[in-house]
Amino acid sequence: MKIERDFRIRIVLPSDLQLKQAKLFCCWQLKHLLREYEHIVKQRLQQSADLFSFILELKTVLEVCLKSRPECRSMPPPQYYTQLISEMETLGWDKMLSIDTNFQTLKLKAEDSGGRQHVLNIKLKSKHPIEAPECSADLPIPLNINWTPQSTLDQLHSQFLLVLESLAEFWDVLDEIDRKTWVLEPEKPSRSDTMRQIAIRDNVSIRVDVDPRHPKMLPECCLLGAEHVVTPLRNKLNANMHIWNPDTSVLHNLRDVLEIEFPSSATHEKSSFSAECGICYSYRLETSVPDQVCNDPRCGQPFHQACLYEWLRALPSSRQSFNLMFGECPYCSKPITVKMATQKS
Ligand SMILES: [Zn+2]
Ligand SMILES: [Zn+2]
Structure with a gap:
């Protein structure tokens, strides 16, 4: 070279x-x-x-x-800096969040129509603007930017705003859930998180995964908790699916379909849903929460999947079949089943 x-x-x-x-x-x-x-x-x-x-x-x-x-x-030539300064002036200094000392990594801020603040990370190439910059942001979809050698930071910012607008409805849906229910998982949702585990009552929750492209359609749902509580809810979900109305929010639809009121910060303390695991006595185990529940209605003790699996595996009376472990509840000795703990990737 x-x-x-x-x-x-x-x-x-x-x-x-x-x-x-x-x-x-x-x-x-x-x-x-x-x-x-x-x-x-x-x-x-x-x-x-x-x-x-x-x-x-x-x-x-x-x-x-x-x-x-x-x-x-790869250190840029002098005209790179002249070009960059003029682009930043056109963009407006108020949209600049930060720039590194090499003038190659920039953070731009942007606000969507819902008043939410976002950050666009830009890594400029030394051949800017001939070569397209690398862009990233906290989004639930890949950020695809159209770049030509004539493109500028200002145009990049405008494209980012359009992407944000296309996701505004998705964030509206999730913001409503975050505001009006007790979200157990994720602990601190980021703008790219599409999943929410929402408390229904103690040891019962629903995990929904919202499609960023079709945020008001029926999301993927998974009910978690003891069988005797979850089964009637699952039956309602199946029976009422047809009344799902894509013109109203996911939370509103979930209420109608499941025929329940979700507990919120106005009605409940979060601690009433964050029951600790009966084996390790903690709520959060790395990234998991106790989502395995003893099916005996009088027991209903929650466990982490990993804790319960390890517990049952250590007992001589337990038996394993395929990826299922059968044994007895450490609390009430009634039969309990757990899936093999998945290997962390
Ligand atoms: Zn545990
Ligand atoms: Zn039990």
Whole structure:
């Protein structure tokens, strides 16, 4: 690979033209490049016979350092910065959240029509704007940006706003759930999270996965809890599916279909749903919560899947069939079943 870079350098020789006393001035980019080679440059200056041979030596040193430092090769040319500053002026400084010291990683802020704040992360290439920048954001869908060599940061920001608008309904649906129910999982939902585990009553919850493209359609639902409570709910879900109305919100539909009122912060404390695991006595185990419940109506003790599996596996009376472990509830000794704990990826 051939490296072609232009650097400006000024060499001031003393009146007796002795190279040993010469002073070297250069642009900051060159200075930055040579900072680990300063002693070599000084040494060459001392030992070179004349100015011409010193310049040749300097060129060799530079080539070595450019080859050994890949990030120097990709260091942008001066016009990159001029271009970038003018793009940022057009964009408006109020939309800039941060920029790194190399002027290559930017964070832009954007607000959607629901007043939610978002951040667009941009990594500019040194050949900007010829080469498209890398963009990322906290979104439930991949961020696809159309970029041409004529594109600017301002246009990038506008495209991002359009993507945000296409997701506004999705976030409206989830924000309503977050506001009006007790969400057990995720603990702190991010804008890319499509799943919510919503408390129905103690040890009973529903896990919904909302489609970002069709947020008001019937989402994937999974009821969690003891069989005697979950089965009637599941039956209602199946029987009432036809009344799902895509014009109203997911929460409203879930209420109608399941014929329940979801407990909220107005009616309940969160602790009434976050019953701890009967084996490890904690609520959160890494990323999981106790979602395995003893089916005996008088017991109903919740367990983490991993805890219950390990517990049953250690008992000689338990037996395993395929990925299911059969045994007895550690609390009431009634039969209990658990799926094999899935390996963490
Ligand atoms: Zn546990
Ligand atoms: Zn039990």
